[in-house]
Every structure is written in structure tokens, then in C-alpha cells.
Amino acid sequence: MAAEISAALPATGDASADALTPALRGLLATLRLRPRRALGRQGLGHHASRNRGSGQEFAQYRAYESGDEPRQIDWKLYARSDRFFVREAERESPVRAWLLLDTTASMAQADEARPQFSRFDAARQLAVCVFEIAQRQGDACGLVLCGGSGLSLVTPGSGPRQRDRLRHALATATAIGEWPKAEVLAPAWGRIGRGDLVIALGDCFDEAAVAQLVRLAHAGREVVALQVLTADERDFPFADGRRFVEPEAGESLLGDGPALRADYLARFAAAQRTLSARFAAAGIRHATHVIDQSPGQALQQLFGDRAR
Known part of the structure; x- marks a missing residue:
């Protein structure tokens, strides 16, 4: 999928990636990180007592x-x-949450209508929202960055200092390279305990990344997947001929936008249905956020009253 829609150059990001509007902050105050499974740990259930x-x-x-x-x-x-x-x-009772952020090159994709705001910027904004929810309810939250730079990990914790550590890690992260090999990620997976809540943010285009989430779910971890898409991926609005570049492998395709659009949209929709079915079969809650929308809708879907 990514090979056909990566026409724009990687974005440099902008300050809005970390800007939480008053309306969004108000919404975050109503959301909770509440796992479906109330597995006991150290004598306490996760938000069950x-x-x-x-x-x-x-x-x-x-x-x-x-x-x-x-x-x-x-x-x-x-x-x-x-x-x-x-x-x-x-x-x-407290939750221990891990935010798993995809930092591969495809996350740097941006829409032609807004090249300064990338998928990675949107994902970091969503990550800040999750940190704020955890901070409000006094839960421990950590961060795992997975991309071409390898693996970077911030151990779960709570309080203002932890929030600052998490925000700093996000601010200094870059979206480059491909999804790390399984042996690179093994140290992080060993730190995620049974019953921990894993919130994955990424485009879900890497088969290895999706497979890792499924394995975590099958191993008893509570997994929530928040897929981040560009509007160009959703709409394929290209009205001329161009070269489409796959950002991680570097492969390219010359094509005419209008001629490719119908076939692309059909196959993209089919791929999305397959992904949703795969997540559902593994017991993974899943929502999609398109970067031309407010993050509130996807967050409400995953962490609002109906989700609980």
C-alpha cells in the first residue's frame, strides 16, 4: 500500500504536533486507559477494584x-x-501502559495539502494525548520507539517528571529506516508484563509490526492499535502523472493518478478490512486516525465510555 501513495517528501514537522487545544484537553479529561482484561498483579486488578x-x-x-x-x-x-x-x-487500581510508536520512514509521509504536518507529527500528538490521560488517572506509562534507529525505551512511570521524559523522547525521535528485526525488539517485549496495556501507534503497513502486535496479544498482553493514515492515502486525490516512491525500500512506480485511483481505492479498502479482521481475531481493539481530522474521534472510540 505505502508504495503507491508516498509521493510527498518527508515532512519536517511543526509545533502543532504537540499543541493540545482546550477542547481536546477537555475531551481527554473524560477518557480512561481501562484494559478489558482485569488481570491481577501484586494483589490488585487493573481498574477492577x-x-x-x-x-x-x-x-x-x-x-x-x-x-x-x-x-x-x-x-x-x-x-x-x-x-x-x-x-x-x-x-x-493502576494500569501500567506502554506506548509503542512506529518510527520507520513511512511515518514521515505528509499530505500534499499540508506538507509541514506529517503522519509522525500526528502520531506524536496522539502519544501526548495518551500520556495526558495516564497522568490524569495516576497510571504508569512508558514508551517504546521502533524504527530504523533501532529500539529506544522509556520505562513506565508516573508524575510530571515522567511526562517530561516521555515528551523529550518524542521530541527527539526521528522517522527513518525500516521496522527492526525481531531480535532487536526482544529486550522490549521482555519488559512488557502479562496484563500490561500496549497502545501501538503507526501506519500498520509493516507486516512485521502487525505480526508483533498479534503475538503480544496472544501472549496475554492487552493490545490497542491506533492506525495513523494520511488523507492522501484515504482519498488518492492525485490528478496528474507522477512517480510514487516507497519511503523505506526506495522502490518507485510511474503512474497516472486518475487511471490508478479506482483500483487503488478498492485494494486499499480491502487491505483495511483484512487488517481489521486480523486485529479482531487477536482480540486487539483498533481505531483509525486520518491526519486531517481531530484526534479526539479515534481517542474517544478507544478510551471513551462506549469502549469501556
């Missing part, structure tokens, strides 16, 4: 202790009692 924390539902008051955040203090109760009390809320 409740414990005390800083969640949404009030549970009880307790006396203020050193280290508590001032925003947790009930100031109205302090005015009545002249003592500091902290509001405790119920929060769901």
Missing part, C-alpha cells in the same frame, strides 16, 4: 499529613473546625 487516592468520587476525610497537596485540603471544613482535613477519593 478501588482504593484510596486522588480520583473523582469522594470516599472520606482524614487528617492532613506532611506531603499532602494543599489542593486536597477541604478549606470549608477548616473554617468550621480550625483543623486541616484532606478529602480522599476513590480511584481505580
Whole structure:
């Protein structure tokens, strides 16, 4: 598929890749990273039971202790009692999430209508959204970068410093080369525990990448796949003759856009149906994001109320 639609040069990216609008931030506040499987780990289920924390539902008051955040203090109760009390809320048991980002050369593809914003920029924006959701619910989130540069890994953690580490890793990542060989990825797969949540972001054009996700799912990992496509891949709007270049292997094809369009769209739709069926058979939740759309729709599909 990628060979027929990679006409644009790799984009350099722009600041909008990390820009979360107020509307998008509002949506993120309603989303949760909640695995379907409530597999126990260290005596706790993944969002299957409740414990005390800083969640949404009030549970009880307790006396203020050193280290508590001032925003947790009930100031109205302090005015009545002249003592500091902290509001405790119920929060769901923690999830350990891994964000798996495809950093191969095909991720640098951009639309002709917006060459400064690539598929990789959109994927990084989605990754930041996932980090924000995890940060809000106090869950540990890590990052695995897979591409021509090999393997880069940020161990799961939580809190503002972890968010900064993840954002820095995204900002310095580049989309080059091909999907790494299985032996290169083995150290990362060994770190992803049974019951961990894996959120994969990529174009899903690499057979090896899709096969790895299926293997992870069969090995008991909760896998969510978010496919990122360009609008040109969806619409094939080319109205003239051109050379189509496969960005990873470098192979090229000369062709006439209007003459190729009907056949391309039919085969692309068939390939998408095959991919969806393959993910469904492996128990992998799947959504598609096209980079000319807001990321909210795909995120809502995977992490909104209906998904749960």
C-alpha cells in the first residue's frame, strides 16, 4: 500500500504536533486507559477494584499529613473546625501502559495539502494525548520507539517528571529506516508484563509490526492499535502523472493518478478490512486516525465510555 501513495517528501514537522487545544484537553479529561482484561498483579486488578487516592468520587476525610497537596485540603471544613482535613477519593487500581510508536520512514509521509504536518507529527500528538490521560488517572506509562534507529525505551512511570521524559523522547525521535528485526525488539517485549496495556501507534503497513502486535496479544498482553493514515492515502486525490516512491525500500512506480485511483481505492479498502479482521481475531481493539481530522474521534472510540 505505502508504495503507491508516498509521493510527498518527508515532512519536517511543526509545533502543532504537540499543541493540545482546550477542547481536546477537555475531551481527554473524560477518557480512561481501562484494559478489558482485569488481570491481577501484586494483589490488585487493573481498574477492577478501588482504593484510596486522588480520583473523582469522594470516599472520606482524614487528617492532613506532611506531603499532602494543599489542593486536597477541604478549606470549608477548616473554617468550621480550625483543623486541616484532606478529602480522599476513590480511584481505580493502576494500569501500567506502554506506548509503542512506529518510527520507520513511512511515518514521515505528509499530505500534499499540508506538507509541514506529517503522519509522525500526528502520531506524536496522539502519544501526548495518551500520556495526558495516564497522568490524569495516576497510571504508569512508558514508551517504546521502533524504527530504523533501532529500539529506544522509556520505562513506565508516573508524575510530571515522567511526562517530561516521555515528551523529550518524542521530541527527539526521528522517522527513518525500516521496522527492526525481531531480535532487536526482544529486550522490549521482555519488559512488557502479562496484563500490561500496549497502545501501538503507526501506519500498520509493516507486516512485521502487525505480526508483533498479534503475538503480544496472544501472549496475554492487552493490545490497542491506533492506525495513523494520511488523507492522501484515504482519498488518492492525485490528478496528474507522477512517480510514487516507497519511503523505506526506495522502490518507485510511474503512474497516472486518475487511471490508478479506482483500483487503488478498492485494494486499499480491502487491505483495511483484512487488517481489521486480523486485529479482531487477536482480540486487539483498533481505531483509525486520518491526519486531517481531530484526534479526539479515534481517542474517544478507544478510551471513551462506549469502549469501556
